[in-house]
Amino acid sequence: MTIKQMKTIVTLLMKTVFKLLVLTLVIGEVLAERCRSSMKEYDPESQLCCDFGVVLKFNGRGQKLDCCTEKTFILETEICCKNVSNKFTEDGKEQSCCGAMHYLKSEKVCCNSTLYDKLNGINSCCGLSPIDPKTTICCRDRNSNKRPHSIGIRMKCCGVEYYNKTTHYCKDSKKSIVLPFSTSFCKNTKYDKLKQKCCTGTLHNVSDSDEQYICCGTKLYNKVEEKCCGGSLTIPHDAECCEKGHYNPKSQTCCNGLPVDITSSTEKCCGNGLYDSQYQECCGSVIYNTSSHQCCQPGGDIIVKSTEYKCCGKISYDSHDNVCCTKNKFSGETFKIITKSVEYHDTCCVPSDIEKSQSFSSITHRCQLGGIINKTVMCGNHPYNETSDLCCGGVLDKMGLDEGRDCCGIKSYNKTTKICCDNTIYRKTNKESCHQNSIDVIHQTLPKHRDYGICSYCNLHTIQNVKEFLESATNLCKQFVLKIAKLNTSMAGNTTTVDGFIRKDLLSQKTFKKLKIQFQVPCTCQLNTRSIILLTDLDDYSKLLRLGDSNLIIPWSKTASNYIRKRAKCAKDTNTFALETVAGFKISIEYTKPELKGRDRF
Ligand SMILES: *[C@@H]1O[C@H](CO)[C@@H](O)[C@H](O)[C@H]1NC(C)=O
Ligand SMILES: *[C@@H]1O[C@H](CO)[C@@H](O)[C@H](O)[C@H]1NC(C)=O
Ligand SMILES: *[C@@H]1O[C@H](CO)[C@@H](O)[C@H](O)[C@H]1NC(C)=O
Ligand SMILES: *[C@@H]1O[C@H](CO)[C@@H](O)[C@H](O)[C@H]1NC(C)=O
Ligand SMILES: *[C@@H]1O[C@H](CO)[C@@H](O)[C@H](O)[C@H]1NC(C)=O
Ligand SMILES: *[C@@H]1O[C@H](CO)[C@@H](O)[C@H](O)[C@H]1NC(C)=O
Ligand SMILES: *[C@@H]1O[C@H](CO)[C@@H](O)[C@H](O)[C@H]1NC(C)=O
Ligand SMILES: *[C@@H]1O[C@H](CO)[C@@H](O)[C@H](O)[C@H]1NC(C)=O
């Protein structure tokens, strides 16, 4: 229902209510009305109240009458133009009134009580003037003022005015204001744009098209000499904006909105103080030494570098005892520090509820859909024989078990000559038991936190995880984003070979008909038959593609597809990028042009 329709209904309703009110009032008094001219009562159903008195509404032949100046006339056959005359002439032509005169409608036109001959196409009125609508246009405004104009091409009405669209514009059709293109209004003042420029209601004597002069609030400034701060303040061009003034970047800096003198260009401010950015940094409002300390996040903890302490969001934690769990959401990252269940654990597996996070070793396990799973019979990246080989935190020692070695962290050691205490190997000659102090450290063997590329993502099967992954990825710069369908996967040892058909390049939107692709990933990859998206820079699909960490696979979904289409566009000079991802993984992928990069693992 339109507003107009609603208005009509409301008006009708109100009219009805009003009528009912009037009716009850009338019923409450008398039925008859009083005629003003004679002050006599009369019945409006059967009588007329004319200036000359009350008369019957119908004549003897039942024809309806109405009042004229001095007598009544028959509505059907007569007209009243001060005096009564016939509606039709003897030859059947219709007559009409023009002021007090009657005229033949077929021969004349009446414009505001003046008659004109219907000659030369004239057949209607435009205000006081008779016009030929073929040659004349009648421009009118909201108050029904009318003005005739000769029709011209590229001309248009603006209220009662008629203007040339190629040189003028209609500023206000209500007020019929037509202006040349070069003229405009500044607040309420008319000005010539060729000579003046309007800055938020203030006029300046500079041409509107002069690009050297720019508005800064109501002020105008020369952009070569000055610049604009905060949309209202002009300052010298070589100065910088500071909330409460401006400063000279050569000798000053801006602290808390005020210009402050500095002695070296490396001095910057932090809170209310100055620091030297060569060796210090600002953490929120606290200054710290960058060579010895690290700031978790502005306003967060400051930790001593090269210790067990690490950052988890704003908070620091002891990485010897704890792991940091992170979850990416649209609203931002959430963090939780949890105690390791086993000392060598290095990361956190976060299910949908971050409170249920668990620590695990990224070397022996992986986190899949928030659950921790064994990397089966793989040792790191290598298959191994559990009865003969030794696998120390993902590092394979072929025949290690057979040859009597044992694990110490990620290293294996000869049990007859060495001793392992607290993940550190010592020679037995220097240290017989772990309680004995010794300075002879052979190896510090705690597993290092390592990154995983393509293989970590082979196993993402639900949209939720893919979404989280994509949300947190900072750069997905790739040349091709292929939708691959009808997958056949075969696994052999540490490699998985996948056959499929390329359906489409999501970036170029190019579609393919039955274009086969075969690729290999250097890990056991549990892909099912569902379509996937492959992000790659490789372009020759006639050969087997050996994918590495510069490529990326994710399960196909409409959401992922739309997201990647927006994000996979490359910034011009990108050659490295980092992907920060789910569940505490931090993935850094070197971006190498089209060659594949070898996998450097432990
Ligand atoms: C109208 O009628 C009156 C009286 O009958 C007459 O004097 C007058 O001229 C008439 N006017 C016109 C315009 O016919
Ligand atoms: C018609 O003419 C009368 C006086 O002759 C004038 O008062 C009135 O405004 C005119 N109407 C229009 C629409 O011009
Ligand atoms: C409108 O202005 C243009 C440019 O000045 C001119 O060439 C054209 O003849 C004008 N049109 C009319 C109908 O006046
Ligand atoms: C702009 O020019 C006009 C006339 O040339 C002059 O009267 C006016 O003072 C000038 N305004 C400014 C702001 O210079
Ligand atoms: C910053 O830390 C380094 C290393 O601990 C130290 O050598 C240096 O003196 C410190 N600088 C300041 C200004 O404290
Ligand atoms: C994972 O491996 C460890 C040691 O290799 C074993 O004790 C554990 O039972 C395995 N868990 C599963 C779920 O296979
Ligand atoms: C594992 O090693 C044992 C002992 O060397 C050997 O008997 C067995 O066949 C090996 N298993 C596999 C699957 O290679
Ligand atoms: C361990 O060290 C002893 C003594 O040097 C040596 O005889 C033995 O072969 C070593 N065993 C292994 C498994 O290296």
Ligand SMILES: *[C@@H]1O[C@H](CO)[C@@H](O)[C@H](O)[C@H]1NC(C)=O
């Ligand atoms: C996969 O295993 C083979 C031996 O089975 C080995 O030669 C190759 O280096 C392994 N590949 C990777 C990427 O670890």
Ligand SMILES: *[C@@H]1O[C@H](CO)[C@@H](O)[C@H](O)[C@H]1NC(C)=O
């Ligand atoms: C996958 O296997 C099925 C059945 O064996 C076959 O029809 C299909 O063509 C295969 N797809 C590819 C891409 O090789």
